[in-house]
Amino acid sequence: MLQRTEFLLGELLTNLRRNGLLTLAAVITVMCSLVVFGLFNLANTNLQNILLEEARKAQISAFLAKDLKAEETDKLEKAIRALPEVRDVAYVSSKEAFERLRKELDSPVLDSLGGEADGRLPAKFSVTPRDSKAIDAVAKQLKGMAGVTDVSYGGQVVRLLNDLLKQVRLAGYVALILLALATCAIISNAIRLTIYARRREIRIMQLVGATDWFIRVPFMLEGLFHGLVGGLLAVVVTFALYRHMAHVAESLLPFLRLVKPETLLWSYTLGLSALGAVIGIGSSLISMRQFLKEA
Amino acid sequence: MIVFRNVTVRYDGKVEALSRVNLTIPDGEFVFLVGSTGSGKSTLMKLLYRELLPTEGSVYVGDDDVTQLEAKHIPLLRRRLGVVFQDFRLLPYKNAVENVSYALQVIGAEPRDIHQRALSALGRVGLAHRATSMPGQLSGGEQQRVSIARALVNDPTVLLADEPTGNLDPETSLDVIHLLESINESGTTVIVATHDREIVNLLAKRVVELDSGRVARDAVGGYDRQGDDHFDAPREEEISEPAADEQGAGDATED
Ligand SMILES: Nc1ncnc2c1ncn2[C@@H]1O[C@H](COP(=O)(O)OP(=O)(O)OP(=O)(O)O)[C@@H](O)[C@H]1O
Ligand SMILES: [Mg+2]
Numbered sequence: 330m331l332q333r334t335e336f337l338l339g340e341l342l343t344n345l346r347r348n349g350l351l352t353l354a355a356v357i358t359v360m361c362s363l364v365v366f367g368l369f370n371l372a373n374t375n376l377q378n379i380l381l382e383e384a385r386k387a388q389i390s391a392f393l394a395k396d397l398k399a400e401e402t403d404k405l406e407k408a409i410r411a412l413p414e415v416r417d418v419a420y421v422s423s424k425e426a427f428e429r430l431r432k433e434l435d436s437p438v439l440d441s442l443g444g445e446a447d448g449r450l451p452a453k454f455s456v457t458p459r460d461s462k463a464i465d466a467v468a469k470q471l472k473g474m475a476g477v478t479d480v481s482y483g484g485q486v487v488r489l490l491n492d493l494l495k496q497v498r499l500a501g502y503v504a505l506i507l508l509a510l511a512t513c514a515i516i517s518n519a520i521r522l523t524i525y526a527r528r529r530e531i532r533i534m535q536l537v538g539a540t541d542w543f544i545r546v547p548f549m550l551e552g553l554f555h556g557l558v559g560g561l562l563a564v565v566v567t568f569a570l571y572r573h574m575a576h577v578a579e580s581l582l583p584f585l586r587l588v589k590p591e592t593l594l595w596s597y598t599l600g601l602s603a604l605g606a607v608i609g610i611g612s613s614l615i616s617m618r619q620f621l622k623e624a
Numbered sequence: 625m626i627v628f629r630n631v632t633v634r635y636d637g638k639v640e641a642l643s644r645v646n647l648t649i650p651d652g653e654f655v656f657l658v659g660s661t662g663s664g665k666s667t668l669m670k671l672l673y674r675e676l677l678p679t680e681g682s683v684y685v686g687d688d689d690v691t692q693l694e695a696k697h698i699p700l701l702r703r704r705l706g707v708v709f710q711d712f713r714l715l716p717y718k719n720a721v722e723n724v725s726y727a728l729q730v731i732g733a734e735p736r737d738i739h740q741r742a743l744s745a746l747g748r749v750g751l752a753h754r755a756t757s758m759p760g761q762l763s764g765g766e767q768q769r770v771s772i773a774r775a776l777v778n779d780p781t782v783l784l785a786d787e788p789t790g791n792l793d794p795e796t797s798l799d800v801i802h803l804l805e806s807i808n809e810s811g812t813t814v815i816v817a818t819h820d821r822e823i824v825n826l827l828a829k830r831v832v833e834l835d836s837g838r839v840a841r842d843a844v845g846g847y848d849r850q851g852d853d854h855f856d857a858p859r860e861e862e863i864s865e866p867a868a869d870e871q872g873a874g875d876a877t878e879d
Contacts (some may be wrong), residue, residue: 533713533727535702535727536702536707536713537703538701544730
């Protein structure tokens, strides 16, 4: 077994050395394709993260009429709580609303207004829907309730992010398919050249009764090599790029929380090299099939 | 036993390379396959190792009709056959014993035995002392011996040689033919396609002559040296099936 493996590895090395430049080209093609795919995937993961965060934050402010009595307010709260799509309701008094605004804006102008501003902001209910998708429906219901003067919520942001996410995901898959095809074409061409260079060996193997699978193995190993090495290089390049881009993005937009590269490294190493391996072996089988049919 | 039954081969549906060939070769026989260029000798050989499927008819090697063989069983058929060509087909970057070993390595033989088996095959062709020579350092005759050793190393029941002396000078050719004869004497069926009249005449073996894809003659004995394509040595001993002979004789007179 050991010696047989040795024989096959020897065949593989001969093949790789024979068309060194093409091996390089194939490996680099795999790498580039998988880097592009990896970056799309990272963008997707981050957008999804941001979207989830936003959706979690998605609250509806239902502003209350100024003259609403305490018992009416209690009744309204119970009614809102009874809505099936509402997860939580919190009362924010006029004072609290002002404090929050002051904290958020952190502006001396508001400070100078002091207590004077007190009471100018209406009291409100902060309503959290069970599902961010239901936000529109809940807002509509709140608007129709007696005692609610106005409703505002960040639905636009969530919807926008959702759309963006869909686009990125679609682009990622289209890119993956196109790049996989291009990569397959290049690898199978490289392997076709190897097959051509080794046609004498293949003829002899066929004549002395080697099975088609045995003949295929060294070429499959070659494809596997292209795919795996390309995939691993792609991991390195993807994460170098990601680290850099994440750094730039976070320094430009301080509130942005991107997924830490470390947490994704292993799954990407596994995913990209597996993808590379599949593409590599697949391409070699394609070119072998053509050759064995002709022979 | 090898049997061709009503075998016709038409390339691309047009060129008829073999026409209703009937031929029986018992185990352990030595047969020369002769005929002018394009008469169908290589085609007949290719049918045996399933390089080619006939348009019509059946071809038996032992008990198997090789025309009915599933693709996955073709390698097993080829392991029972040894094939030798005019151009040796050695790998130039492997030495003699490595070239012979290769045939065992690629069929997944027990690795521990490979070197010993390859050496003993080289011994059978008288090249044990050149085991580590590269093909480029060997004469044509020696290279052909290495290729014969490679064909023999898996102990085939049939050895097919398609113009094995085509690239060799007369003296070396004779050596190679004598080697094939000695291999035959140890029990292997040997079929040799050749243009070499001198050799065929020198050895009193069964000679099957093809003419435009038909068996024109099937008898023991050599060529007549006067004619080039004509063939009038006496028929000493009829061997093949009468039907095949009648047909062959009939066609021959047509020309
Ligand atoms: N692959 C092919 N496609 C089409 N025609 C072919 C093919 N191989 C052989 N032929 C034709 O079939 C006929 C028999 O060819 P074959 O090679 O069997 O002859 P041969 O007796 O071996 O000749 P030679 O002595 O020159 O080797 C010839 O007319 C040849 O042109
Ligand atoms: Mg020929």
